[in-house]
Amino acid sequence: MINFSEVAETNAMIDRENLDVRTITMGISLLDCADDDLSKLRTKIYDKITTSACNLVRTGEEITREYGIPIVNKRISITPIAIAGGSACRCSDDFVSIAKTLDRAAKEVGVNFLGGYSALVSKGMTEADRMLIESIPDALARTDVVCASVNVGSTKTGIDMDAVRLMGSVIKRTAERTADRDSFGCAKLVVFCNAPDDNPFMAGAFHGVTEADRILNIGVSGPGVVKRALEKVHGEDFEVLCETVKKTAFKVTRVGQLVAREASRRLGVPFGIIDLSLAPTPAVGDSVADILCEMGLESAGAPGTTAALALLNDQVKKGGVMASSYVGGLSGAFIPVSEDRGMIHAAEIGALTLEKLEAMTCVCSVGLDMIAIPGDTKETTIAGIIADEMAIGMVNQKTTAVRLIPVIGKGVGEMVDFGGLLGYAPIIPVNRFGCDEFVNRRGRIPAPIHSFKN
Amino acid sequence: MKRAIITVVGKDTIGIIAAVCTYLAENRINILDISQTIVDGYFNMMMIIDVTEPEKPFGVIADELSRIGEEKIGVQIRCQKEEIFDLMHRV
Numbered sequence: 001m002i003n004f005s006e007v008a009e010t011n012a013m014i015d016r017e018n019l020d021v022r023t024i025t026m027g028i029s030l031l032d033c034a035d036d037d038l039s040k041l042r043t044k045i046y047d048k049i050t051t052s053a054c055n056l057v058r059t060g061e062e063i064t065r066e067y068g069i070p071i072v073n074k075r076i077s078i079t080p081i082a083i084a085g086g087s088a089c090r091c092s093d094d095f096v097s098i099a100k101t102l103d104r105a106a107k108e109v110g111v112n113f114l115g116g117y118s119a120l121v122s123k124g125m126t127e128a129d130r131m132l133i134e135s136i137p138d139a140l141a142r143t144d145v146v147c148a149s150v151n152v153g154s155t156k157t158g159i160d161m162d163a164v165r166l167m168g169s170v171i172k173r174t175a176e177r178t179a180d181r182d183s184f185g186c187a188k189l190v191v192f193c194n195a196p197d198d199n200p201f202m203a204g205a206f207h208g209v210t211e212a213d214r215i216l217n218i219g220v221s222g223p224g225v226v227k228r229a230l231e232k233v234h235g236e237d238f239e240v241l242c243e244t245v246k247k248t249a250f251k252v253t254r255v256g257q258l259v260a261r262e263a264s265r266r267l268g269v270p271f272g273i274i275d276l277s278l279a280p281t282p283a284v285g286d287s288v289a290d291i292l293c294e295m296g297l298e299s300a301g302a303p304g305t306t307a308a309l310a311l312l313n314d315q316v317k318k319g320g321v322m323a324s325s326y327v328g329g330l331s332g333a334f335i336p337v338s339e340d341r342g343m344i345h346a347a348e349i350g351a352l353t354l355e356k357l358e359a360m361t362c363v364c365s366v367g368l369d370m371i372a373i374p375g376d377t378k379e380t381t382i383a384g385i386i387a388d389e390m391a392i393g394m395v396n397q398k399t400t401a402v403r404l405i406p407v408i409g410k411g412v413g414e415m416v417d418f419g420g421l422l423g424y425a426p427i428i429p430v431n432r433f434g435c436d437e438f439v440n441r442r443g444r445i446p447a448p449i450h451s452f453k454n
Numbered sequence: 455m456k457r458a459i460i461t462v463v464g465k466d467t468i469g470i471i472a473a474v475c476t477y478l479a480e481n482r483i484n485i486l487d488i489s490q491t492i493v494d495g496y497f498n499m500m501m502i503i504d505v506t507e508p509e510k511p512f513g514v515i516a517d518e519l520s521r522i523g524e525e526k527i528g529v530q531i532r533c534q535k536e537e538i539f540d541l542m543h544r545v
Contacts, residue, residue, distance in 0.1 A: 001487070001502070002459065002502075002536060002539045002540060002543065004489055004491075004498075004500050006539055006542075006543040007459055007461055007500050007539055008461075008498070008500075009543075010538065010539055010542055010543075011461060011532065062513055065513040065516055065517065066512050066513055066516060066534070066535050067534050067535055067537070067538045068516075068532055068533075068534040068538065069538060251542045251543070254541040254542045255538060255541070255542060257541060258537055258538055258541050322545075
């Protein structure tokens with residue numbers, strides 16, 4: 001039977017170390033909504049989302065009440081709209097009208113984000129894909145909770161450089177359209193390589209076409225729990241360090257497993273995966289950078305950071321796979337700058353640069369995330385940064401992503417505040433040398449040699 | 455049998471156990487185990503209860519116990535289903 005210290009440990013994790021289930025994300029397929037009449041399509045989409053997810057928020061709250069574990073976000077991911085809406089949309093504005101429908105449906109069911117205003121163009125773009133991508137700045141400026149993502153590359157297909165170039169421009173235009181809110185629109189836009197079909201975390205969640213009609217994916221978190229556990233083994237050798245991270249990840253994942261099982265049963269929707277990601281928030285004691293410091297770094301970004309992060313990411317996965325047979329999504333350590341107090345501090349004191357962040361993305365679970373850069377950064381430079389990040393993902397067979405915010409009207413050293421979980425960040429410098437000729441070449445970068453496994 | 459864990463944490467005072475037990479008796483909930491310590495004047499109690507067939511929905515019991523703690527005795531009372539602890543601490 002459970003003993004006193006185990007109960008106390010669990011509750012201390014929840015009370016003092018910010019253990020929570022970060023998100024319950026319901027994936028909803030919109031493939032059966034397809035229609036060549038735009039208004040019918042919008043009605044079908046609205047109805048499917050609002051009927052599928054009508055009990056999502058309430059169920060999450062019930063589980064919180066009964067088990068005492070906070071479930072911070074309830075969210076929805078949908079079939080990429082470039083696919084679901086392709087037959088009805090004749091121009092970019094048609095896609096924007098779908099975005100507004102999605103925004104309305106998401107608000108109706110009470111979720112705080114809906115992801116899947118997306119296109120998958122890792123090898124090439126259809127006309128619908130191109131129109132959707134072109135509509136992103138407008139769609140994000142005119143909606144509140146809709147998130148967009150574009151997958152522009154994969155290990156199997158290479159990188160669609162035409163899409164990369166276009167995304168450089170789309171990010172810039174999104175920033176301009178939301179310039180009055182510190183270019184907030186860009187916080188809802190991710191560019192991916194090897195995007196997973198079952199990621200529950202925003203802004204990059206979408207419901208892949210390989211998925212069932214409806215599915216529940218759970219994202220658990222807990223950087224504070226890992227940090228606290230490591231404090232207890234301060235100065236020990238690497239074996240002890242790894243064991244501690246692994247055991248903690250196991251415990252955290254098990255909580256996710258419980259929530260997943262309960263939510264699935266109560267909603268009558270099959271369980272998909274648990275994404276065990278150490279997802280920081282700007283709250284004190286909820287930082288991945290603080291874990292790196294606890295391992296012995298003076299600041300995130302110092303030499304040794306990449307090794308420490310690689311160790312952390314790997315041990316988190318190892319503990320997670322032991323705890324649940326269906327670990328998926330991104331699972332590892334997130335390193336968003338604006339959402340992590342330790343990372344923000346590191347960027348402020350100059351310990352963390354864009355180049356070091358890029359190195360860290362080779363071993364973390366995703367990529368360059370929530371990084372504020374000067375508003376006058378050129379489109380081609382943004383495209384170059386995207387291309388670099390996509391290449392890392394393609395060659396290393398991992399998911400990588402770019403979520404940059406070129407803050408219009410602001411320069412290096414100035415602060416931007418996005419509010420809430422999205423946090424705040426200092427604007428960090430970008431390499432000033434150009435890459436125009438490279439990114440302006442047409443076509444795609446072929447898949448790497450190790451992708452030919454058939 | 456379905457079990458739940460009640461934990462009470464707060465400054466020690468008269469009648470903490472009585473208040474919790476009275477509530478449980480009134481709601482016909484059986485107590486399976488109690489352990490309790492006082493560390494530095496702080497009261498820590500863990501109670502295992504049987505919630506196989508509760509008369510009220512479990513969420514309501516949890517809310518009412520929490521309210522008794524806050525309003526009547528000034529301690530934190532939490533009532534959670536047992537699985538969260540089992541899953542976390544058992545392979």
